[in-house]
Amino acid sequence: MVLIHIGLFFGFVSILRYTSATNCLKNLTSGTSCVAMTTTSCLGASVSFTHTYLGFANDSSTLAEVDEKLTLWSGLKAAPKCWEVIQPFLCSVYLPKCDNVAGKVEYPSKEMCEKTRDPCSIVAHINGWPWFLECEQSHFLDNCVEHTYEDDVSFNKTGQCNSPLVRTDNQQSWYEEVEGCGIQCQNPLFTEAEHDQVHTFIAVFGSFCIICTLFTILTFLIDWKNANKYPALILFFINICFFLGSIGWMAQFSGDARTDIVCKADGTIRKGEPGSGETASCVVVFIMVYYFLMAGVVWFVMLAYAWHLTFKALGTPKDALANKTSYFHIASWSIPLVLTIVCIAVSEVDGDSLSGICFVGAFNNAYRGGFVLAPIGLVLVVGLFFLCLVLRTLIKLKKDTPEYISLKASAKIKETIIRLGIFTVLAFTFVLITFSVHLYIFTNEQSWQDSFKQYLYCEANVTVTKTVSNTTTLTCSMSNRPSVAAYMIHIFAFFGAGISMSSWSWTKASLLSWERFFRKIFRKPSNKPIKLKKHKIIAKAFEKRKEINNGRLSISFASTHDDPLGMKFDLNSMSSQNSMSSDFRAAMPKLVRRRGGMFHPTAGTLRRYSDSDVGSVASKMASRRQSLDSQISACAGQLPWRLMLTEVDVLVGGQDVAVITLKGVVPPLTGIELAMEKNSMEAVSITSYSHQNSLDAATLPEPPKHLQTNFAIFTASAYMGEMQSKLQNIESTDKSEIEEPPPEAS
Template identity: 25%
Template sequence: MAPRYVMYSVYLLPVIIVLTVKGEAATLRTCEPIRVELCWGLGYNVTGMPNLVGHEIQGDADFTLQTFSPLIQYGCSAQLHFFLCSVYVPMCTEKVASPIGPCRRLCESVRARCYPVLQGFGFPWPAALNCSKFPVENNHEHMCMEGPGEVGVGQRTGLVPSDAATPAVSRIPSVPRTSSVAPCSRYVRHNRYVYVNRTRRCNPLCDADVLFESPDKYLAEVWLSVWAGLCFISSLIAVLTFLVDSGGGQARFRYPERPLAFLALCYNLASVGWGVRAAAGRTAVACSPDTQNPSRLLLSQDGHINANCAVVFLLLYYFGTAAAVWWVVLTMSWFMAAALRWTHERIQQHSSLFHLAGWGLPATQTIAVLVLQDVDADELTGACYVGNQDSKSLLMFVLAPQFLYLVLGASLLLVGFLALFRRRPRPVKITTAAGRRDGKADKLEMVTVRLGVFGVLYTVPTTCVVASLFYEYWSRDEWLMVSSVPRYQPRPSLWIFLLRLFMSLVVGVTAAVWVWSPKTLRAWRRLFYRLGPYKQPPVKCHPIQYYAPPPQTLSSHQRSQHGHKPHRKHRKHGSETTV
């Protein structure tokens, strides 16, 4: 089937030939591509200014057309969309001096159906759309377009009846006002959506720029790749450090420090999810074929996902949620050590409950998302998550849980710090035989302070992530839907989304800092000597013999200082007895 503009050129050819044969000098007209999104896909792609109401630029026409969006959404006439565009963005050809607008029959048909609706709301019929201004019929003197006809009056195909004695230019079809377009007209860029009968929702096209432009997406991908790579390296070092220090039989990182290991593991695997997204590519992860038209790709929505999308979702959502839960476990164990003064052994007794919460709660949330089929793709990053296209899912599965975990962890930190300030416990003084103080109490206090600082620093990026999620939840409908004030159509701030990506990975980037110490360096050195080509030489041990000095060498003064009693000699029966 030939493209529509080719068909329209064929339709216009007889009229242009007539004008040329008669010798009528036609003033050349400059045509330009249509930049008004509301009028894309109507059968012609070029227009000329000024239009039929005197607008000099397309921006003014676009502003005026936006005021008719509520009336278009109401659906009073199936030809209203085409009629408005033919007036404000008329068809243009360089062979015809005047713009080609609507015929009077089209205007009267739309007015008969939509004027009662305007009267009901107290609005008059616009003077700029006075039907007497338009040609009565299409001919070689006054060219006009009759429109697609009203649905239900025999024009379901978008063409005028065959008995209409008009040239073919009046048969310019518009976008069929069927269920695949009309339900999506409430969106600002409705021409970039497809109505899916299976889900009864408007699904954006895979490569459509709905909220963000192509440069924004490229910047986000580079930004995300850098921080995800740093997060992977740093968190991997932290996890390996925990494993190395645990290989000697007694783990150096015990409760309340132990949850740091699982927190680093969660960030490491979440960064792997971003790596899978970058390796597979945006289209392979975020896009799925349309069931109604397999040659067309749509942004994944409502669980209609592919294998790559499922893997990315599981890594990002499960381990991202698990990181939040393990942070709460970390604050809980810190509270037990700092405020309740529990020992490592006593906290260790509750480790099974910690693992049940740390891995069980994220698993429950992930299963719920999969059962409800709320997995969808993000337009900016091309990654699969939940709530990217549905505000209710964003609130239920992302914003509310993250906010709950943040409040719970921050409360434990606050109560723990208050307990430390009110009651500073005296360190237990344990002295050795040499008279030196044991440092176990000081070490426990130092660990408690370090974990408290880490908990506070973790709270800052988590708060930023929750705030950005609330920003998206609160403003998404305003970004997507047609605004009641056409001059002010809000748009999302790219830097807020980039800040969210950074804050969601910064804890993993700094994970290696919290496990670094001289003991860590010695542990890695021992591992290097054990696994490397150069083994550490064995240490030779020699027995040490201690010899007591003979008593004869000590003077009487020295013997008195060492507590030795002087020897007394007794003679008995001629023999000498030494005592």
Template identity: 25%
Template sequence: MKCIVAVVIVTLVTGAAAEASVRTCEPIKVAMCKNIGYNQTGMPNLARHTLQADADVTLQTFSPLVQYGCSSQLHLFLCSVYVPMCTDKVALPIGPCRGLCESVYTRCYPVLHGFGFLWPPELDCSLFPAENNHEHMCMEGPGERAPPIGTVSMDMGNSGGRGACRRLIKPKNWVWVRGSARCAQFCDAEVLWDGGERKAAEVWLATWAALSFACTLAAVGAQLACGDRGGAGERALVLVALCRCAAAAGWGVRAAAGRAAAGCAKDSTSPTRMLLAHDGLANPNCAVVFLLLYYFGLAASVWWVVVAGAWRASVLRPPAPTTAASRTNRHSSLLQLAAWGVPAALAAAVLVTRDVDADELTGTCFVGNQSSKSLLALVIIPEAICLLLGCVFLSSGFRAVLRRPAPVPAPSVLLNSPPQPHQDQSVLRLGAFAALYAVPSACILATWVYEYAWRDEWLAAPVPSSEPSTHSKPAFWVFLFRIFATQVLGVMVAVWIATPSLKALWRRIAGPRKQPPLAKCPPGPPPTPLTLHCYATHSHTLTRHPHKYATYRPPQTHSYRKPRHYHYSAGETIL
């Protein structure tokens, strides 16, 4: 037995010596691990790869995790395992210490588990030395980096950490989320708004959303029932109402589901803890509310641009009926693609970047509620472009209207034709609507710019030396006005298109208007005849009426050259 143990020990020592003699240091050729802090490695590595090319292929599989940024030390940890440091003074490769492995495992394993992947066996932390000493040399790592000083926004990027939440107002109401690398607010925490303001905003939102939904639904239904679709501008106007109806339905889904069900989500690290939704894809209700509000709200803005453009085209060059029909058919596909495709592309970009988040005031999921960059890129800029294009079309059309001379009707038209309604009435109504629609849209855009400009200052923790009253807070009326302006757009377009449609529908239901009955003659004996005498040889007989009025009928065969004097038998004279 002793002989066998001795042979095993000798074999292990000989194998280690042979391995040490075979391993030689060589320059690092893996692009991912260059400039990592050392430039020499030796094969085989800690994962038993004998070539750097094999190690490079394995490291490429971790590229999405490195780009995700779950840990600032993940890059060093992977290179120390697959491309370990080599020196001529140490026979064995120098890999990571157990503390470095556990730090990376704590931050990155939830991410891998969320995507359905397991932690690789060759990265098991128990395989690495517990500490760096003269017996087992290993790399401990620089530690997790803190976020840059002065960064106070909730979207800290990939360099965030727990220290970032201490720079926010009321730091006890925030928690650092490793998966999204940002500070998330507790669902019921009162950071910028108190309970009374939340309740008032929710009642205000539900009231105006219900009114907008009912008005737009009735207007679209009346328009479809009448069947008179009109020109391109009128059809685009109906689509604006339809989009506003769908957006109001999104507010209704939020009100029906409740704040917690629509705007909050469970924390991945603590299932019993509820956080304000910062990744809306984790909550189906949140995702549905976002799609209804963002997609159809932006589509309504694009269709309003189409309305303004159609009105400008009708003002500048009024086409003939055949020309208008051919032009509408030719541009209809392009308009449909622009109006539905652009909002769809932006909504897909939001879903891919997982920027759907909830608002603290109303608990409504949108984009940019917690990220200033997303608010600027995905909300302010698209709405500003739509508003600018629409205003350009409106200004061009109004300038053409002011410069156009007033039409003078021909005398034959005035004498022979019956009075016709003004042919430009629908065009004027369309232009008036496009101009009025721009006013609430500009106000909504101003509220978003206000939030973007001051959000970081609202969320920044106050300076200890300053008084608490000096810390700026958002104006509550601005956000209430945003809700009102958003919903009043739907009410306005509904009233605008429903008025003529409801009139036409009422005429169709009621039928043709009945003629009033003729007045009957008063009962009694027939009036006595009235005899008139004149200087001519002709005699005329008129019928006497009760109020001494007579109807004069000139003779058919005689022409009078001068006025004649007629006398009643009672002595009255008629000229």
């Protein structure tokens, strides 16, 4: 029953609507008449009537003028959505149907007029609607039942967008009032030649940045044990960030990747990604460039802060960065991640044909300022603050304590001050470039857009004028365009920052690392000995002093090589000495044996070895020539200790290397092996070799002539020819007298 009432209600409404409808045919006013048509078409559409009326359009009084005006209006083909609805409207005004027999004319429909207002808003913005085409005029009738041009005439509604606009049905891509057209993918503010120029610029400096950052990354990797230390390691992560960011820039040069990255399938520029339903290449490139750019600048702050703590703690035994490095990673990787996720969530990733990448806020200055300029500006302030503190610390150190630091350390401090000063200036310059270019863009962007709009209007008028006058000499140009040089400088700021970060590894220490690496690869000997510092030996032994209770303490010094930055230096000139004096060798056993000094005494053992113990051993060895073979045989025969013959993996860069084995010496010999064997008596064997294939140049002093303590110190002789023959004798030694070490001693 309810459904019946609803049906009756809508039927009644329809009847009322039909009865209130107006017949569009009205009698001609006095003094007017129908005019015979010279053509049977309007805007290319065929009509069935033969007479028309010229009283509605007051800008034309003849059919020739009507034809000319309609040709001018045909310029709206460049606005496809407008062209679809305005054709029947214009024809109903300029060429209405007129019944010459009945003396009646078909008035235009007001609904038809109002239908053109939104799609054809470009008309109102350019010159405005003529008064006779305003929907409030009396010749537009409401509620026409039917109209000839709407019901009986078929128009070609296909529009054509004028370059640089392209046809698209995606409403988000429409250019302002030109519905149905969007801006082409290639930025019309720049010429094709300028696009090629910028792409070449990116290819050159992007490749150079990749090469430089990759060199730094590999320099760290080939000498990882030396380079794996903060704050130098922070530059490793910064270079990784700029390397991956540069990969994102260079992705556009892979085939037709640039078109896929910055363009939609309909030929318009990408806007508001993700969410357009296109491929993910734009978002992937955005993440590569934006995330690693932000990570790099946050790591820059961590680097400046780490340098500040490190240089402030120079001359002190504490580790200034202890328990802080994990926070460096949390901040440097999570903050950029949050910014990247927010940019993607608000769909503010846009393509840019000039740079060939997708970035945040290409068409929205507010997002560009909030997600790019604000973080970089904050980084600049904080980073430069810590860099200034670092420079102040180093300058004060060099100026106030010249008598307490060595000449070598003083020279390195001066070098570091210069390098940090240049680095600070470069960092400030690159950020200043970024802000300057964005300020230039923000202040001039509106004038560029206005110039582009006038260019589009000019192109539309020229198209119509060429059609009317049949001429091809008219051209249009933009009066105000951005400078391509400013954009190139802005792009260089990214690659320049990456190159400057890589330049920290352009040091002699890096070259030496590569030299050692290639010598290992090609099995070439090196003539540069490793120089050991005694304070490092003591520190390393003290660090593992508790292990002596297990019966053996084995210490391997990875290297004394500098890190790739070349910023290791000791302030104390005495600590910088590279050899052990005879006094140090004499005092070394007492230092190691001192109760609780180097290692804790064995539980339940209170006896200390007296001078008689030492003298007993010394008297037995004093009568013998203390050559290398006599020391080895005496120690093996008279002490409750057996010669340990170990073999360690051969590595590069001063790492743990092979030592004497039953088969001789395994080249290349580098580093040192400090082994302590504790039983009824202790013995320390310090064996050091130059890192080379042969034993032709020993670096440590000769063994002492007399044994003064309960330790036998064995060192390589400077006469390596003699030593090689002695090592050959070791091979022939009765293996039954030599005890193999346990597996854990290796």
